[in-house]
Amino acid sequence: MDGSPIVVTENVVEYRKAITELVTAEDVVLEVGCAEGVTTALIADAAKQVVGIDKSPSQAAKAAARHQGIANLSFAQVDGYDLAAVRRLAGAAGIRQFSVIFIDVSGSRKVGDVETLLVKYEQVFNPRLFVVKAYQLKRLIMRCQLCTVAGHAGCVRGRKRTACVEVEGDNMQLITGP
Numbered sequence: 575m576d577g578s579p580i581v582v583t584e585n586v587v588e589y590r591k592a593i594t595e596l597v598t599a600e601d602v603v604l605e606v607g608c609a610e611g612v613t614t615a616l617i618a619d620a621a622k623q624v625v626g627i628d629k630s631p632s633q634a635a636k637a638a639a640r641h642q643g644i645a646n647l648s649f650a651q652v653d654g655y656d657l658a659a660v661r662r663l664a665g666a667a668g669i670r671q672f673s674v675i676f677i678d679v680s681g682s683r684k685v686g687d688v689e690t691l692l693v694k695y696e697q698v699f700n701p702r703l704f705v706v707k708a709y710q711l712k713r714l715i716m717r718c719q720l721c722t723v724a725g726h727a728g729c730v731r732g733r734k735r736t737a738c739v740e741v742e743g744d745n746m747q748l749i750t751g752p
Contacts, residue, residue, distance in 0.1 A: 578696050580704040582712045589678065589707040590616060596703060597621050602669055604699075606654035606691065607678040611637030611647075617676065618647040625667060627660065629653040654679065657694050664699075672699045678707040685711050 581596065583589040590613055597603060597620040608614045608626030610633060618624040618641075626649045628634045634651035641647055648667065652659045654677070664672070675695050679688065688708045695701070 578701050578704055580692065580706060582715055583705065583707045584709045584712040586613070586707065589613065589676070589705065592676075592705045593617050593620055596705065597674060601673045602671065603674045603676065604660070604664075604672040605676040605678065606695075608637055608649065609633050609678070611641050611649055613676070613678065614649070615641045615644060615647060618644050621674070622646060623667075623669070624648075625650070625663065625669070625672075627652040627654060627663070654691060655694075657698050661698060672701050674703045674705065675699065675701045676705045676707075683708060683710070685714055 581592055583592060593613075593616055597617060599620065599622060601621040602623045603617050603621045603625070605614045605617060605624065605626045608628045609630075611626050614624055614626035614637065623646050626634075626637055626647070628637065628649075628651065631651045634649050638649040641649070650663050652663055654660070664670070677688065677691055677695075679691070685708070688706060688711055692704060692706070695704070
């Protein structure tokens with residue numbers, strides 16, 4: 575994944591703040607894991623068109639009933655991991671591409687599950703932006719340091735040494751230094 579920027583939020587306040595900061599009136603937005611559609615409806619206030627999906631039939635039905643009458647908003651019961659079903663849904667709605675994808679999979683999914691979703695959605699829809707609510711991912715990112723040594727894939731600065739991963743082609747090597 576090197577294309578679409580990813581905004582990672584820890585909680586619902588940050589997640590919803592991203593709407594006002596990042597969504598434009600021209601955006602076509604998908605929310606994966608919409609639950610009862612409260613955030614999805616907020617997105618609809620800012621975007622051109624919004625689709626909310628949830629794997630739970632009862633959640634998707636509650637969302638549709640709660641927010642009926644909003645012209646640029648629709649809901650469907652679809653598992654976010656079923657990309658073929660999401661593509662069919664988008665096609666039926668006349669949507670070729672989602673420009674922004676919000677992902678709220680309970681915020682407690684394993685980091686690998688979130689990464690899988692991001693890769694799949696980028697391959698299929700190539701959005702200009704992802705917004706993800708995943709506290710474990712944000713906490714992990716907050717602990718990370720980016721390597722600043724040219725030619726190295728990653729560095730960790732300890733009390734006495736720096737450990738870096740040097741990448742050359744397909745070869746990776748751990749090196750340490752002062």
